[in-house]
Structure formats: structure tokens, C-alpha cells
Amino acid sequence: MTNPESAIDEPKLLLRMEGIYKSFPGVQALSDAKFDLRYGEVHALVGENGAGKSTLMKILGGIYNKDAGRVILEDQEVEITSPAMAQHLGISIIHQELNLMPHLTVGQNIFIGREPRAKIPFVVDDKSTNEKAIRLFEMLNLRLDPNTKVADLTVAKQQMVEIAKALSFNAKILVMDEPTAALTDAEIEELFTIIRQLRDKGVGVVHISHRLEELKLISDRVTVMRDGKYVNTLNTSDAKIDQIISLMVGRTIFESAPELPEDPNQEVVLEVRNLNRGKVLRDISFSLKRGEILGFAGLIGAGRTEVARAIFGADAHESGEILIKGKQVHIKSPGDAVKHGIGYLSEDRKRYGLALAMDVKENVALAAMKKFLRMFGWMDSKKTVARGREMISALNIKTPSLDQKVKFLSGGNQQKVVIGKWLTADTDILIFDEPTRGIDVGAKSEIYKLLNDLAHQGKAIIMISSELPEILRMSHRVVVMCEGRVTGVLNAGEATQESIMKYATMRTDVILASA
Amino acid sequence: MTTQTIKTERKTVKSLFRSDAMQRVMAFGALIVLFIGFSLASPFFRTFENFVGILLATAVNGVLALGVTFVIITGGIDLSVGTVMTFSAVMTGVFITNWHMPVPIGILAGLLAGTTAGFVNGNVISRMKIPPFIATLGMLYIMKGLSLVISQLKPIYFNDTPIFREMAMGSVLGRIIPGFEVPNAVLIMFGAAFVASLILTRTILGRYTFALGSNEEATRLSGVNVAGWKTAVYTLCGFFAGMAGVLIASRLNSAQPALGSGYELDAIAAVVIGGTSLSGGEGSILGTIIGAFIISTLTNGLRILSVPQEWQLVVTCTIVILAVFLDILRRRR
Numbered sequence: 001m002t003n004p005e006s007a008i009d010e011p012k013l014l015l016r017m018e019g020i021y022k023s024f025p026g027v028q029a030l031s032d033a034k035f036d037l038r039y040g041e042v043h044a045l046v047g048e049n050g051a052g053k054s055t056l057m058k059i060l061g062g063i064y065n066k067d068a069g070r071v072i073l074e075d076q077e078v079e080i081t082s083p084a085m086a087q088h089l090g091i092s093i094i095h096q097e098l099n100l101m102p103h104l105t106v107g108q109n110i111f112i113g114r115e116p117r118a119k120i121p122f123v124v125d126d127k128s129t130n131e132k133a134i135r136l137f138e139m140l141n142l143r144l145d146p147n148t149k150v151a152d153l154t155v156a157k158q159q160m161v162e163i164a165k166a167l168s169f170n171a172k173i174l175v176m177d178e179p180t181a182a183l184t185d186a187e188i189e190e191l192f193t194i195i196r197q198l199r200d201k202g203v204g205v206v207h208i209s210h211r212l213e214e215l216k217l218i219s220d221r222v223t224v225m226r227d228g229k230y231v232n233t234l235n236t237s238d239a240k241i242d243q244i245i246s247l248m249v250g251r252t253i254f255e256s257a258p259e260l261p262e263d264p265n266q267e268v269v270l271e272v273r274n275l276n277r278g279k280v281l282r283d284i285s286f287s288l289k290r291g292e293i294l295g296f297a298g299l300i301g302a303g304r305t306e307v308a309r310a311i312f313g314a315d316a317h318e319s320g321e322i323l324i325k326g327k328q329v330h331i332k333s334p335g336d337a338v339k340h341g342i343g344y345l346s347e348d349r350k351r352y353g354l355a356l357a358m359d360v361k362e363n364v365a366l367a368a369m370k371k372f373l374r375m376f377g378w379m380d381s382k383k384t385v386a387r388g389r390e391m392i393s394a395l396n397i398k399t400p401s402l403d404q405k406v407k408f409l410s411g412g413n414q415q416k417v418v419i420g421k422w423l424t425a426d427t428d429i430l431i432f433d434e435p436t437r438g439i440d441v442g443a444k445s446e447i448y449k450l451l452n453d454l455a456h457q458g459k460a461i462i463m464i465s466s467e468l469p470e471i472l473r474m475s476h477r478v479v480v481m482c483e484g485r486v487t488g489v490l491n492a493g494e495a496t497q498e499s500i501m502k503y504a505t506m507r508t509d510v511i512l513a514s515a
Numbered sequence: 516m517t518t519q520t521i522k523t524e525r526k527t528v529k530s531l532f533r534s535d536a537m538q539r540v541m542a543f544g545a546l547i548v549l550f551i552g553f554s555l556a557s558p559f560f561r562t563f564e565n566f567v568g569i570l571l572a573t574a575v576n577g578v579l580a581l582g583v584t585f586v587i588i589t590g591g592i593d594l595s596v597g598t599v600m601t602f603s604a605v606m607t608g609v610f611i612t613n614w615h616m617p618v619p620i621g622i623l624a625g626l627l628a629g630t631t632a633g634f635v636n637g638n639v640i641s642r643m644k645i646p647p648f649i650a651t652l653g654m655l656y657i658m659k660g661l662s663l664v665i666s667q668l669k670p671i672y673f674n675d676t677p678i679f680r681e682m683a684m685g686s687v688l689g690r691i692i693p694g695f696e697v698p699n700a701v702l703i704m705f706g707a708a709f710v711a712s713l714i715l716t717r718t719i720l721g722r723y724t725f726a727l728g729s730n731e732e733a734t735r736l737s738g739v740n741v742a743g744w745k746t747a748v749y750t751l752c753g754f755f756a757g758m759a760g761v762l763i764a765s766r767l768n769s770a771q772p773a774l775g776s777g778y779e780l781d782a783i784a785a786v787v788i789g790g791t792s793l794s795g796g797e798g799s800i801l802g803t804i805i806g807a808f809i810i811s812t813l814t815n816g817l818r819i820l821s822v823p824q825e826w827q828l829v830v831t832c833t834i835v836i837l838a839v840f841l842d843i844l845r846r847r848r
Contacts (some may be wrong), residue, residue: 080837082738083735083737083738084740095736099730099732099733099737100730101729108722108726112737113738113739115719122720123717123719124717124719126717255754444528
């Protein structure tokens with residue numbers, strides 16, 4: 001290992017962030033985080049989801065205000081209080097979530113906030129907007145029409161618009177939060193060419209990525225973060241990928257890898273055939289067996305949540321069949337889905353999964369009220385309390401009492417309450433949408449164990465996750481989606497980060513060309 | 516980039532069918548159908564005088580709806596435009612009749628009154644973060660109350676200043692083309708609509724109006740002063756309400772303090788029928804003007820066919836709900 005100090009104390013620093021603290025209600029997102037950037041380098045920032053990379057960069061971009069710490073830009077301490085100020089200081093950020101205005105054109109999106117003006121006051125000059133955009137695209141080698149509405153572009157093209165927008169600022173510092181997630185290999189290579197050009201002009205580039213093999217190609221140094229803290233900075237040329245991974249995960253993750261049930265029961269409980277809804281779902285077909293955990297992988301916007309919502313009856317579908325235990329069913333509402341034994345655990349627990357202001361036992365009873373009713377709509381409080389107790393001990397929910405409002409529980413325990421709710425409703429098919437989002441590392445492994453136990457007990461589980469390690473560790477089979485289609489189904493043996501990413505970026509035009 | 520690649524990305528027929536232009540075409544079609552239908556049903560409908568009547572009836576609501584178009588494109592709503600209009604009319608009356616100020620000063624006072632109300636709305640919404648529905652509902656009743664207090668519950672007439680009435684009811688066109696007596700109010704509406712359309716499509720304010728309704732957070736992250744521009748949009752809406760106030764005062768030759776509530780619904784109806792989406796991000800001034808004509812044609816035609824006024828309400832509001840439903844259907848695919 002190189003001496004980390006030697007990689008930090010270089011004289012010509014463009015940016016130094018040190019002693020950064022930031023907390024959100026219930027979470028210490030950053031504690032004593034630090035980061036620095038030289039002129040003309042690509043500095044990779046890596047870490048697991050929730051390590052604090054994005055938070056740190058959002059502080060640099062003026063989106064969050066830090067609780068404590070110093071930001072030093074070109075030897076001047078600065079307080080960046082707004083996105084506008086960050087732009088003014090020459091800091092451009094490409095955010096992980098697309099931040100475009102779908103109803104505006106490509107050109108209008110790129111120059112939003114600094115539109116070229118005509119001679120008449122307040123009048124925008126769309127012609128020169130488009131000309132500037134075309135010049136920009138030529139420089140960046142992008143194939144885009146500035147007059148297209150952003151809503152009509154594919155996710156990959158939209159990402160390109162974001163990149164063009166960020167680069168159009170003549171930024172001194174360019175932060176890219178997972179810019180390659182939605183891009184094909186050819187597009188990534190184009191992007192890297194552009195990044196190298198920028199680097200050679202002296203721009204400092206911060207590259208946040210989960211795809212570690214990329215780091216070797218593009219970055220000069222790499223800083224690792226874990227649990228909101230700085231871990232180490234290495235020269236990329238000296239660092240091995242294994243070494244980076246072990247710095248990222250610490251020790252916690254691998255020891256928690258649980259045992260899957262050896263052979264899921266062969267009985268198919270759920271079969272979906274040719275499910276269609278506009279461009280969102282196209283010919284979705286797959287099957288799910290008893291005791292199986294079926295992972296759903298894909299990039300953001302691939303349509304995984306939409307599949308879940310269609311099966312659960314939350315959204316209508318235009319055509320296709322859903323069979324449960326071999327019989328065709330018509331699910332028109334979540335109520336129908338629950339009757340057929342399907343439970344859906346939303347990625348947004350707080351909005352869709354829990355009645356936050358109600359207590360643990362009430363939430364557990366929520367999806368199966370009939371079981372707890374006496375005559376004339378009276379609730380059977382004894383039964384409710386008994387069931388609540390049962391679930392607390394079965395799922396190891398850590399709560400001071402049955403009467404604790406769920407909004408005061410931690411993310412992991414909230415998730416367990418939602419699981420308890422669906423178990424109470426006698427569901428056989430459980431759809432978990434990002435089951436560990438916003439849950440800390442310790443509680444994660446408990447949730448994994450719980451998923452395994454449920455599979456052992458014969459529940460059939462669909463697990464949608466954007467975290468590839470989670471998909472790889474937990475699934476018997478992996479369904480990979482891209483742009484509303486199922487592009488691949490992999491057995492646990494064949495699934496690797498690389499094979500999943502290959503299918504996840506297999507865009508429609510590629511499929512059509514090969515068909 | 517070659518021109519060929521640009522061409523392949525141009526809109527296909529299918530995407531045109533989905534576009535917001537479609538609803539405008541349909542609205543225009545509906546207007547023509549209404550005209551033909553009523554003309555066949557009643558000889559009294561198809562007279563030049565009646566057409567002028569429809570134009571005149573559209574003028575005030577049309578101007579009012581211009582500002583509402585901007586607000587709705589941002590994804591907001593303004594329920595106060597009707598009574599802001601009344602307040603502006605009353606202020607014009609106070610200046611001209613009660614205080615004997617020159618007519619132009621009175622008109623300015625009316626415009627300023629509306630603009631100020633809009634500015635207050637904008638700040639309450641963008642800086643105090645009160646939801647637009649609540650903020651402007653409050654403003655509706657504040658304006659109603661103030662109008663009644665200031666006018667002491669009585670209409671203010673402009674009998675000393677006949678020139679003021681001429682502003683809306685005279686006919687410059689009639690003087691140029693004899694027999695073509697279209698009141699000035701109609702010209703003012705078209706003029707205002709033209710300017711509004713330029714603001715919406717050509718200026719920075721228009722651009723941010725669409726941007727706010729399309730993705731407010733992304734707009735903020737692009738470094739745009741979101742609170743400031745939102746305030747500007749509501750202020751502009753207030754200005755158009757002030758203009759409608761001056762127009763209605765001129766047309767009625769009086770400021771009627773009890774008039775005004777209910778006008779906001781007609782204005783919102785015009786905007787929505789014209790294809791502006793209640794979820795923001797899409798809309799046009801042309802659509803709004805067509806929408807305003809549909810409403811006044813409908814009211815006029817139903818009245819000529821002796822349909823009771825109560826039923827006119829039922830018909831108009833049913834059409835508004837259908838128009839919103841159409842928008843939702845369009846959005847769903």
C-alpha cells in the first residue's frame with residue numbers, strides 16, 4: 001500500500017474539504033469527512049451506497065449546507081450556500097438523479113439560468129441557444145438535436161444532455177455522480193475521451209462510480225469513504241481493485257452473507273406472461289417458484305418498480321396474463337392482489353408502506369383488518385396486541401413497546417414492521433422493492449437473514465435492488481431489465497457484476513438490430 | 516452532426532398526436548362545431564350583433580385567463596383573480612370618481628392595485644411556502660372584503676368621465692371601417708394576448724414559467740432564483756387581473772364591488788379547455804383564448820336557446836371536468 005499522506009500533501013491544490021460534518025434527522029451522514037482535488041486530475045470517489053459520497057459532493061455543490069468543516073477553493077476559504085454560487089465559483093455537478101426539465105427542449109435545458117439574450121430586454125434568443133448547443137455537441141462529439149423535447153429522449157440520451165450541460169459551464173471542477181450508470185460501453189468511451197480532454201486543460205474532475213474496473217481507465221487517484229468517514233486515498237496506478245474493495249466494505253459485509261435454501265421448490269407460484277404497458281413495460285414474462293428469491297436488477301428507470309406495481313394492481317396494464325399457482329387471475333387493485341396472497345414492500349416505506357403516526361401493533365394489523373374485527377366494526381384489541389407481540393419476537397423488531405409510533409423506529413425496524421404486516425395478511429408472494437435502502441449496515445444483514453428465513457419457510461420472493469452485491473448475494477436467479485424489457489434471466493452461477501451490467505445496458509436499438 | 520440525424524429525430528406523427536398542440540386543435544374544432552350547431556339551432560345566434568356580443572363577453576374573461584395561464588403552467592393556481600379584478604375596478608373608481616384624478620392616473624391605479632395583489636400572492640407562495648391554493652383562496656376573500664370596505668358597499672359610477680367608458684365600448688375599428696363596430700375591449704384583449712404570448716414564448720420569464728412547472732427542483736439546481744421568478748409569475752397574473760378590472764369597469768361604466776367571485780372559475784376553465792395542463796409544464800396563450808371563446812359562445816348560445824342560467828353552470832363545469840379528464844388520458848400513455 002502506498003503511504004496515503006504522500007498522496008494528499010501536494011502543493012498545488014484546487015480544492016480542499018476538511019472536517020466536514022453533516023447530519024440528517026436520524027442519520028449522521030458525514031463525520032469528519034475530507035477530500036482534496038488537484039488541478040488537472042481525475043479523482044475517483046468510491047464507497048458503498050450510503051457511504052456519504054453524494055452528500056459530500058452536494059455540500060460542494062451548495063445543495064446541502066454543512067454542519068461543520070471547511071471548504072478551501074484555490075487557497076480561499078469559501079461558504080457555498082446555493083447551487084447558483086457553486087456554478088459561479090466554477091463547480092459543476094452532474095447529479096445521480098436526472099435533473100432535467102422534460103417539457104423543455106435539449107437546448108433550453110442546457111442553457112437554463114443563463115439563456116443567451118436578444119437585444120430587446122428580457123427576450124431570450126432561442127436561435128443562438130441552439131447554435132451554442134450545436135457547437136457544444138460538436139466539441140463533445142455528441143449526436144443530439146437541440147430542438148428535441150427532453151421527454152422524448154431515452155434515459156441514456158438524457159444523461160448525455162446532463163453531461164453537455166455540466167460541461168458548458170467551463171467549470172474548474174466537474175463532479176460526476178455515477179455518470180456511466182446508464183451508458184453503453186461505446187458511450188462510456190466517448191465520455192472518458194471528453195474527461196481526458198478536460199483534465200488536460202487543467203480541470204479537476206471528481207468521478208463517483210460503483211464500477212471499479214472503470215477507475216483504472218480514467219482516474220489518477222482514488223479516495224475511499226465508508227459510513228460517512230474518510231478511509232484512505234491511493235494513487236490508482238498503485239492500487240489493486242481488491243484492495244479498494246476491502247477498504248470500501250471494511251469487514252462487515254462478507255461475514256453476513258447468509259445461506260440460501262439449496263434448491264427452491266419446483267412449484268411455480270407466480271407466472272407473468274407478456275405484460276405490456278406503453279413504453280414502460282414491454283412483453284414482460286417470468287416465473288417465480290416457491291422458496292425462491294428472484295432478484296430484479298437494472299438501472300434506474302428500467303421498469304422494475306413498474307413491473308412490481310403492475311403485478312400488485314397499483315397500475316393498470318394494457319395486455320398480458322398473470323397466473324398464480326397455474327390459474328389466471330385478474331388483479332385490478334392492490335386489494336385484489338392481497339386477496340391472491342401478494343404483498344408489496346415499496347422502496348419508499350414512509351410514503352407507501354407505513355402509517356407513520358400509528359403504532360407498531362396497528363401497522364401490523366393494517367393489511368388484514370378483517371382478522372381483527374368483531375361485530376359492527378369493533379377492533380379486537382386483544383388479538384391485535386397478541387399478533388403485534390408475536391411479530392415483534394418473530395422478526396426481532398426493536399421497539400420500546402407495542403404502542404410506539406412507527407415513525408420513531410429506525411429504518412431497519414420500520415422495514416420489519418412492514419414485513420410483519422404482510423405476514424399477518426397471509427401473503428405467499430412478497431415483492432421487496434429496494435429492501436435495504438436507507439438502512440444501516442448492521443440492520444441490513446438482519447433483513448437479509450429475514451429474507452432467507454422467509455424463503456426457507458416457502459414464501460416466494462421478488463427482490464428489486466439497485467445494489468449489485470445485494471442482488472448477487474441474495475438471489476437464486478436474477479431477472480435483468482432495460483428500458484421496460486426483460487433483457488436477461490441469469491442463474492446464481494452465471495450472474496456477475498459484469499454479466500448483469502451487460503444486460504442492464506442492452507438497449508432497445510441493440511436488441512432490434514440483433515433480432 | 517449531419518442534418519440527416521437531426522431529421523430522424525424530428526417528431527413522428529404519433530408523437531404529434533400526443534402533443535399539447537393536439538388539444539388546441541381539438542379545442543378549436545369544438546369551437547367551430549359549437550358555432551355551426553348554434554347557428555343552425557337559432558337565427559338569432561347567427562347575427563353580426565350577436566357575434567360582437569360574444570367577442571365582448573370574451574374580452575374580460577380572456578384577459579383574466581392570460582395571467583392564469585402563466586400560473587397554471589408553473590404548476591400553481593390562482594383563485595384570487597376574480598376579486599383582484601374587482602378590487603382594481605374599485606380602485607380605478609375611487610381615483611377617477613371619488614378623488615377626481617385624471618383618467619390615465621385612475622387606470623394606472625387599477626393596474627397597480629392588481630399587480631400589487633399578485634406580488635403579495637407571489638411572495639406568500641414562494642417565500643412563506645404557503646400552498647398556492649390556500650394563499651390565493653385567502654387573497655380571494657381579502658380582496659372581496661377590501662373592495663366592499665373601500666367602496667362602502669356601493670357601486671362607483673363613471674358618469675363624470677364619459678371618455679373612460681369609451682375606452683372599452685367605443686370602436687376605433689368602426690371609425691376606420693364603417694359598420695364594423697367591434698368594441699375596443701376586444702382589440703385590447705387580442706393585443707394583451709399577443710403580448711402575453713410573446714412573453715410566454717420569447718422571454719426569460721416565459722422560459723422559467725415552463726421550467727418551474729416541468730421540474731422545479733431541477734430549475735433550482737440550475738442556479739435559477741426560483742422564488743423570485745415564481746413571484747414574478749404571480750405578479751404578472753395580478754397585472755392581467757388589474758387590466759381585466761379596468762376593462763370591466765369601463766364596460767359597465769361602473770365599479771361593482773359585489774361582482775367578481777366566480778370569475779376565477781371561468782378563467783381557469785378557459786385555460787384548461789385550451790389545453791394547458793393542470794400538472795404544469797405545458798400550455799399556450801392561443802389555447803387559452805380559444806378556451807375563453809368556447810365558454811362565452813356556450814353561455815351565449817344556451818341563453819339564446821332559453822336554457823336557464825343555472826343549467827349553463829352545469830354544462831360549463833361538466834365541460835371543464837371533461838377537458839381535465841382528456842388531459843389526464845393524454846398523459847397516461
